[in-house]
Amino acid sequence: MPELVFFSGTMDCGKSTLALQIEHNRSARGLQGMIFTRNDRAGAGKLSSRLGLVTEAVEAAEEFDFYAYLVDHLSRGGRCDYVIADEAQFLAPEQIDQLARVVDDLELDVFAFGITTDFRSKLFPGSQRLVELADRVEVLQVEALCWCGARATHNARTVGGVMVVEGAQVVVGDVNAGDQVGYEVLCRRHHRRRMTAASAHAAALSPDVLPVEPAGPAERARQPRPTDRVQPA
Numbered sequence: 001m002p003e004l005v006f007f008s009g010t011m012d013c014g015k016s017t018l019a020l021q022i023e024h025n026r027s028a029r030g031l032q033g034m035i036f037t038r039n040d041r042a043g044a045g046k047l048s049s050r051l052g053l054v055t056e057a058v059e060a061a062e063e064f065d066f067y068a069y070l071v072d073h074l075s076r077g078g079r080c081d082y083v084i085a086d087e088a089q090f091l092a093p094e095q096i097d098q099l100a101r102v103v104d105d106l107e108l109d110v111f112a113f114g115i116t117t118d119f120r121s122k123l124f125p126g127s128q129r130l131v132e133l134a135d136r137v138e139v140l141q142v143e144a145l146c147w148c149g150a151r152a153t154h155n156a157r158t159v160g161g162v163m164v165v166e167g168a169q170v171v172v173g174d175v176n177a178g179d180q181v182g183y184e185v186l187c188r189r190h191h192r193r194r195m196t197a198a199s200a201h202a203a204a205l206s207p208d209v210l211p212v213e214p215a216g217p218a219e220r221a222r223q224p225r226p227t228d229r230v231q232p233a
């Protein structure tokens with residue numbers, strides 16, 4: 001039975017690499033896929049991985065209709081054995097419905113790849129619809145790690161090196177960007193405390209201040225703990 005599969009994870013956990021591997025393995029066996037993406041960092045019409053591989057893809061812009069595009073392609077005698085959709089978090093819920101229809105009515109496997117939540121740890125609308133409709137949600141096995149060594153489960157946005165929790169949901173960017181806007185993957189604990197690698201390092205370097213009164217729970221939560229491993233600068 002064809003399936004709609006959502007491969008999800010944080011930024012930088014290998015989703016695009018897996019998309020390229022699935023494409024490679026299937027095309028090596030003579031199958032022909034259709035690759036879609038939206039807002040890849042490498043530019044329009046590209047699916048790129050940080051491992052250096054990049055392939056051509058169809059840019060699925062805002063008004064793009066996946067179902068109509070594939071019906072048109074097939075009715076012109078084109079071939080398509082499976083579908084890959086990267087950066088699926090950026091797709092509109094209606095476009096995810098179209099992908100589900102591709103599975104059910106055109107009987108094609110659809111492999112969608114994307115981050116589940118944004119920098120505020122809120123679901124992207126496209127990812128929410130994928131969770132609602134997918135036959136399977138697969139969390140990637142290669143763990144991205146927080147600076148403390150725990151599994152990274154959340155995406156933080158930094159502006160000028162400082163973590164922010166307000167702003168537009170979509171800002172294309174990269175981890176280790178060093179630009180004005182960048183991203184860093186964190187565990188939930190450090191995402192909640194807004195502690196990035198840089199701010200944890202700064203906190204660890206600042207001189208200890210003896211508390212005048214015993215710290216309350218909120219205060220204790222902000223203190224770096226001995227278990228918070230700080231990476232060297």
Ligand SMILES: Nc1ncnc2c1ncn2[C@@H]1O[C@H](COP(=O)(O)OP(=O)(O)O)[C@@H](O)[C@H]1O
Binds near residue numbers: 014
């Ligand atoms: N220089 C490197 N050597 C080995 N692996 C790397 C290197 N750079 C990146 N990677 C791997 O690539 C992953 C990111 O892959 P990518 O497909 O671009 O992620 P995603 O699409 O999830 O953002 C990293 O988590 C890491 O495992």
Ligand SMILES: Cc1cn([C@H]2C[C@H](O)[C@@H](COP(=O)(O)O)O2)c(=O)[nH]c1=O
Binds near residue numbers: 010041117119155
């Ligand atoms: C958290 C978050 C991310 N983005 C952008 C940043 C990147 O361009 C992509 C994720 O790409 P990756 O291949 O998974 O690294 O999403 C965004 O626009 N808004 C966010 O909140």
